Amino acid sequence: MRQLIRGIFLVWALSQLAAPCHSFTHQRPGSLMGFANPVHPDVGAKRKRTCHGLSPIDCSFIVDTTSTTIALLPPILDHHPIDLLTNSINMQQTLDSSNLWTATASSNIPSWLNxxxxxxxxxxxxxxxxxxxxxxxxxxxxxxxxxxxxxxxxxxxxxxxxxxxxxxxxxxxxxxxxxxxxxxxxxxxxxxxxxxxxxxxxxxxxxxxxxxxxxxxxxxxxxxxxxxxxxxxxxxxxxxxxxxxxxxxxxxxxxxxxxxxxxxxxxxxxxxxxxxxxxxxxxxxxxxxxxxxxxxxxxxxxxxxxxxxxxxxxxxxxxxxxxxxxxxxxxxxxxxxxxxxxxxxxxxxxxxxxxxxxxxxxx
Structure with missing residues (x-):
């Protein structure tokens, strides 16, 4: 059942991904939408995962916390800058030793909604x-x-x-x-x-x-x-x-x-x-x-x-x-x-x- 749900969500997530691509920066490490973030920085190290539409489950939270430009969902804090990146289908997160977490995602929201x-x-x-x-x-x-x-x-x-x-x-x-x-x-x-x-x-x-x-x-x-x-x-x-x-x-x-x-x-x-x-x-x-x-x-x-x-x-x-x-x-x-x-x-x-x-x- 879990695999079935995962598969359904994968199909849905892939259908939502299209150009343009946007990003936001989260300045408060260790939490997301009010809950603990399972990804923690290693001292002096840099951890990075990139999703190219292959495993949307692992990074689905990126879509959930994007700006209104991406998914009609607001940033949780006012200090989430939204920047236009590329016209590719790419989702990635970066968490480094400076506790700066950056995520990018893409969407096909009609322009008239933005x-x-x-x-x-x-x-x-x-x-x-x-x-x-x-x-x-x-x-x-x-x-x-x-x-x-x-x-x-x-x-x-x-x-x-x-x-x-x-x-x-x-x-x-x-x-x-x-x-x-x-x-x-x-x-x-x-x-x-x-x-x-x-x-x-x-x-x-x-x-x-x-x-x-x-x-x-x-x-x-x-x-x-x-x-x-x-x-x-x-x-x-x-x-x-x-x-x-x-x-x-x-x-x-x-x-x-x-x-x-x-x-x-x-x-x-x-x-x-x-x-x-x-x-x-x-x-x-x-x-x-x-x-x-x-x-x-x-x-x-x-x-x-x-x-x-x-x-x-x-x-x-x-x-x-x-x-x-x-x-x-x-x-x-x-x-x-x-x-x-x-x-x-x-x-x-x-x-x-x-x-x-x-x-x-x-x-």
Missing amino acids: IDSDTAEAWAGPFFGGSLLPYLAFLYFLSVPENETPKGVTVGFTALLLFVFLTIPAAIAAKLLYGVSLADSDWLHGSAESLLTMTNLVTVVAFRQALQAKEQSTAPPQSAISYAPMTWLVVGLTTLVAATALVPALSDPQVHTLYLGGFLDLPLSSGSGSGTLLEAWGAHPEPANALSVPTWIIHVSSLVEFLVAMGFCWRWGDIVGNPKWKGLTWGLLPLHSSGITACTYHLFYNHIPILVPLQALLT
Whole structure:
């Protein structure tokens, strides 16, 4: 069985190898992707293996840790330089007495996938802008009396416009202050993204109250027949979100200042002044632009809340006898996929630019 798996992987690996060839240099010996490297340097000696497509199993990790240019996987650390070498199918690793480990690999990734961040943002702009009018039309149909939309649900979906319009100045601030995208500045990113969580929370709460009243045949709640309750909730939550951005803004924040001051972020200090506990165990530290735990919580909760809202749409269609609500549930799937795409982009430390226009397209 092991030989069969090895053979299958060999066929797959060979199919992935084609010109051009790239390289990267790893400055931290003895570890790879956070795990121990089985190759260790001999004192005063130099060890080298070269793979010419004959034994990809022995050096498959080279493909796993290459740059976005090679395999759409980011370098683990910012100090991995990517250099164009040759147009040959060649994979090799070199580990010498100076603890400098160099690997080269080749790939057949289409050139149109290897776009830079500026190009990705340029492609995404028309998609994001073009989604506004269709969304306004969607809000109009929600307000049509025949659709029996709970008023609070309409408020929740409308609150998404706050996320859209307030994210724009946050993105401008990230670019002007630090020269980075919004996704690379944790405190600005977390504050902006929390507006999306607010939208989903309001929608879910309003839907749940209306569904409960319908299922129990009780009087409809105020949030179902009036815009006021959920509007006030939006005002309160927006004020709270604004505070999470304004408070650090007044304290001269840096580009990678953590959202909420790093509250709930994992305290992995080794206590020895030599780095985090994970580093002491041989793992690599994350890049400076990695999302903090609070920012990840905001992202993941938004995905979960949106799924709950989609389920409520389906149930509402059954209760009111309007199958169009079930159609809306299917229609919300691309939006949810957009959120998954964004999380994937962040999972790889914002080093896969092609995901930005893909997210915009799904939006």
